[in-house]
Amino acid sequence: MDLESLYQDIILDHYKHPRGKGLLNKPLGSAFHVNPTCGDEITVQVNRDAEGGLIIGYDGQGCSISQASASVLVELITGESIERSEVIRKAFLELMHAQGVGEPDEDVLGDAIAFAGVAKFPARVKCALLSWMALQDAEIQAGLITTGEGA
Amino acid sequence: MDLESLYQDIILDHYKHPRGKGLLNKPLGSAFHVNPTCGDEITVQVNRDAEGGLIIGYDGQGCSISQASASVLVELITGESIERSEVIRKAFLELMHAQGVGEPDEDVLGDAIAFAGVAKFPARVKCALLSWMALQDAEIQAGLITTGEGA
Amino acid sequence: MTALDVAAIKADFPILSTTVRGGQPLVYLDSGATSQKPKSVLDAERDYYEQHNAAVHRGAHALAELATEDFEDARKVIAGFVGARAKDLVFTKNATESLNLAAYAFSNASAIATHHSGAIDPRFILKPGDSIVITEMEHHANLIPWQEVCRKTGASLRWISLTEDGRLDLSNLDELIDSTTKVVSIVHQSNILGTINPVQLIMDRTHAVGAVGIVDGCQSVPHMPVNVHELHADLFAWSGHKMLGPTGIGCLWGTEEILEAMPPFLTGGSMIQMVEMEKSTFAPPPQKFEAGTPVVAQAVALAAAVRYLENLGMQEVARHEHLLAEHTVNALNALDGVRIIGPTTSWERGSAVSFVVDGLHPHDVGQVLDSRGVAVRVGHHCAWPTCRHFGVPSTTRISPYIYNDIADIDAALEGIVAAQEFFGVK
Amino acid sequence: MTALDVAAIKADFPILSTTVRGGQPLVYLDSGATSQKPKSVLDAERDYYEQHNAAVHRGAHALAELATEDFEDARKVIAGFVGARAKDLVFTKNATESLNLAAYAFSNASAIATHHSGAIDPRFILKPGDSIVITEMEHHANLIPWQEVCRKTGASLRWISLTEDGRLDLSNLDELIDSTTKVVSIVHQSNILGTINPVQLIMDRTHAVGAVGIVDGCQSVPHMPVNVHELHADLFAWSGHKMLGPTGIGCLWGTEEILEAMPPFLTGGSMIQMVEMEKSTFAPPPQKFEAGTPVVAQAVALAAAVRYLENLGMQEVARHEHLLAEHTVNALNALDGVRIIGPTTSWERGSAVSFVVDGLHPHDVGQVLDSRGVAVRVGHHCAWPTCRHFGVPSTTRISPYIYNDIADIDAALEGIVAAQEFFGVK
Numbered sequence A, B: 001m002d003l004e005s006l007y008q009d010i011i012l013d014h015y016k017h018p019r020g021k022g023l024l025n026k027p028l029g030s031a032f033h034v035n036p037t038c039g040d041e042i043t044v045q046v047n048r049d050a051e052g053g054l055i056i057g058y059d060g061q062g063c064s065i066s067q068a069s070a071s072v073l074v075e076l077i078t079g080e081s082i083e084r085s086e087v088i089r090k091a092f093l094e095l096m097h098a099q100g101v102g103e104p105d106e107d108v109l110g111d112a113i114a115f116a117g118v119a120k121f122p123a124r125v126k127c128a129l130l131s132w133m134a135l136q137d138a139e140i141q142a143g144l145i146t147t148g149e150g151a
Numbered sequence C, D: 001m002t003a004l005d006v007a008a009i010k011a012d013f014p015i016l017s018t019t020v021r022g023g024q025p026l027v028y029l030d031s032g033a034t035s036q037k038p039k040s041v042l043d044a045e046r047d048y049y050e051q052h053n054a055a056v057h058r059g060a061h062a063l064a065e066l067a068t069e070d071f072e073d074a075r076k077v078i079a080g081f082v083g084a085r086a087k088d089l090v091f092t093k094n095a096t097e098s099l100n101l102a103a104y105a106f107s108n109a110s111a112i113a114t115h116h117s118g119a120i121d122p123r124f125i126l127k128p129g130d131s132i133v134i135t136e137m138e139h140h141a142n143l144i145p146w147q148e149v150c151r152k153t154g155a156s157l158r159w160i161s162l163t164e165d166g167r168l169d170l171s172n173l174d175e176l177i178d179s180t181t182k183v184v185s186i187v188h189q190s191n192i193l194g195t196i197n198p199v200q201l202i203m204d205r206t207h208a209v210g211a212v213g214i215v216d217g218c219q220s221v222p223h224m225p226v227n228v229h230e231l232h233a234d235l236f237a238w239s240g241h242k243m244l245g246p247t248g249i250g251c252l253w254g255t256e257e258i259l260e261a262m263p264p265f266l267t268g269g270s271m272i273q274m275v276e277m278e279k280s281t282f283a284p285p286p287q288k289f290e291a292g293t294p295v296v297a298q299a300v301a302l303a304a305a306v307r308y309l310e311n312l313g314m315q316e317v318a319r320h321e322h323l324l325a326e327h328t329v330n331a332l333n334a335l336d337g338v339r340i341i342g343p344t345t346s347w348e349r350g351s352a353v354s355f356v357v358d359g360l361h362p363h364d365v366g367q368v369l370d371s372r373g374v375a376v377r378v379g380h381h382c383a384w385p386t387c388r389h390f391g392v393p394s395t396t397r398i399s400p401y402i403y404n405d406i407a408d409i410d411a412a413l414e415g416i417v418a419a420q421e422f423f424g425v426k
């Protein structure tokens, strides 16, 4: 098997050098998610800056995929509007459920297109989605989106 | 299949003309048994005559095998001593578990040797044993034998 | 005349070309108890073991992925068969476990509520004064679990009685199902009488009083098209082994809402969200109800059974069985000294037909049939109170399936006459 | 060096000659999760369906006789494997159900006792103030059912803690198991640590305080000779699928006395003595605990698995696994940056070995091994609190069986080094 198709350099880089890791002082919403098969945990928090752009905080422990995914999430979502962040979140979900077929949109997903290879490993899809599911819950908690939206 | 090897003439005769069917006035012991797969029921009762010989009463409903078996039981056990009745009961149990091999002892079993063919039909062995198991319980209840004896 | 090509179907079932009792060709008419299995089902199970077998949901290696995919694909196929979504389908070991799972929701909730207030959905909490309603034609699997719930909670059991021709007596339905009623659990098609019950009507009354409605579909799913949404039930249980599937698998469908609300039943691995020594939280349904290593190979095989049936078409299956039912009831009605227990016409009834023969015990009827290679069931068919209702200790039951034709039924009919002759009651 | 002819054994398992991940030969080291199945087991199951399949215990026709005989012969063979009598062996769907069956005896008895005094054996009635004792190395299957019993009865849960090298800390055993204790339920061999526990000693203490003693034998029965009488337990649970058997079957052995005393768990057909609408009485064990159509084909197949193992000899199996354990722990001890979670010597431990790699997450270790065709398990192995105890979120586990040799272990070891290199932590 081609290990590099799963562990792309971008993923390994985010894993080793996570961007924006750390919790917020006064989050608007916060969600703790856990992967029940391996015990990996993540807390994702949201707030908004003066212009209404999103501020993301997170902390957790887990495998390279789940950690890199959270780091990429922060990079992609920080400063974005709710609407734009929903577009990105849904595109990432779609990518993860595409089982490796189709061309991800780099304009929307940026570094996250590196996760295309993960979609071929059903057991790792959960890892990649962990922070994104927590983001959704944190946004619901913050009243920024309503339940079920784009679930 | 040879239906006659199961339904021997003696069995059919006892089925159509049951001997000594009916309950006792004041039984020493009485046991009600039921076959949980078909709902067949039998009550067997014991008492003793002046010389200590056994008196048997029974009533119930069921298939030809269970009814004929009860009738044969009455014929064989009535008037016998406890000791002798235990010999007969155990011989009948053995016959039923012999799966049709070996030669039953006609001196002990009398008409009951006709049940040798029943032993080849596991589902019918229960029918044949119904009254004999009830007899054992009735004798235990009457204090004539103790639990487990020859079980 | 029949809707199915029975000869071709028979050829798919290896056991149907065997002989019994010293060379008699087997005529299998005991499918109400358990059905036979086509080659494709046996192949599916074996292929799973030889190619993909691994622990599902827990592993990350290649086989674990394949096994998990097989298992969840099977769930989709089986759920789709009854018009349901995969996420609303729980696998159990048999319909009996499915019905117990439902019953334990009530006794567990009631027990937890005595020690912990709140957090438990009040619909499941039973106490003295509450009632549970079933029918007098229930299989023991849908009777004794409710007796046990009553023993544990103090609730009381009520039942819908039967008419002379083996249908539900609905004359006092609104009194039976009243404001005290918390659960109504009824059989869709009776395994002993063959009656098909007006489930939707009873479920609607159930919901009118705010009770939970449960349907036992053991004898309907194998024999007719079933769409769970049309029944208006909250929970719907059935078994795999009666519909060409293997032993060891049962199903419980539930609405998303009810499955979410029910407390778990079996607990352990794979049904959890988080576990500490002091307390645990649970996964969403269906995992919440599937503790431990699930019945994986059985699910894969049952999906193959579903594919086999879908290939025939359930409308065609139902039509075929209706023709067999018609032939059977007409022929039995015409036989001297034979009385059908259950509906004597083919209207709203399945192909399983119970009967008694004057002067003959069912065991003896069954034995004569068996001596001719014809396998039927004798006994109370796990519906003992139904037998009592009709004043018989037991019955003989002919229950055909897709691989039976009119000739098979006729073999049974001839056997009945032969039994009457053998025992001299004719 | 090994006690078994592994090459010959491998040839009996079709799946072991398949390839994964684009042509890598499969090295299966996840038998602690579920074992693979030899041809003879698959043949036995198929033969049953093709020749004898019918409803057991209920039918009187030829097939029903054959099926019943197959099923009850299987019970004898499987019971005999652990030195037990057939009548003391209950079939379930998995060990999780077996352990739940045991736990529900207590919650059911307690609930019934609140509504009906007498008739219930007081040993099973729990109330606030009573305690249940387990260990900190239990599989969720032997933890959550007891948490649930506590929620339902108000009893409290206690546990035996662990030493640094993954053994039970028995220093305060007599305080933990005291006069308040009604149940002690412990694992024979830990699935995550590999530790073999001094079960007999703990069971003797259990009986000294008059409590019921239960042992989870999931990881012992497949791997060593087990005689239930030597363990001094009242109840003993294990699964079929971890010992070459099919999915969908578990076992519960109990002493005659305890099985008689326990209330039933699942209720329905085949477990009854008499049934009326108002009340039912129950059959003697084991039928009392086997409601509904049992796992017949699975029992037949599990009996074939037992025959396969008996043919190898369980002493030889244990010796083989001991050699593998020794090799594995020694090699892992010698690897830089690798820490075994559990006993670091082969004394009183099985061949399943968990470990963590500095700087690497178990998922990533497992993935690298998987890319080389080596299947291991990563995660908390359904023993999450045990992971917490050792301060790790999860582990990687190598768990070999009779079809693995030293070369298989070495393939895993090489994979660990490759993972360290790939992720640059070496």
Ligand SMILES: Cc1ncc(COP(=O)(O)O)c(C=O)c1O
Pocket: C269, C291, C292, C293, C294, D032, D033, D094, D095, D096, D097, D139, D141, D142, D187, D189, D190, D191, D216, D218, D219, D239, D241, D250, D382
């Ligand atoms: C020690 C132990 N107990 C219980 C179980 C549960 O077994 P099953 O999943 O077969 O019910 C397992 C296996 O997963 C185990 O290893």
Ligand SMILES: Cc1ncc(COP(=O)(O)O)c(C=O)c1O
Pocket: C032, C033, C094, C095, C096, C097, C139, C141, C142, C187, C189, C190, C191, C216, C218, C219, C239, C241, C250, C382, D269, D291, D292, D293, D294
């Ligand atoms: C109507 C009905 N309900 C429940 C059951 C129980 O099914 P199982 O034995 O598969 O659990 C049966 C079959 O025996 C049945 O016919």
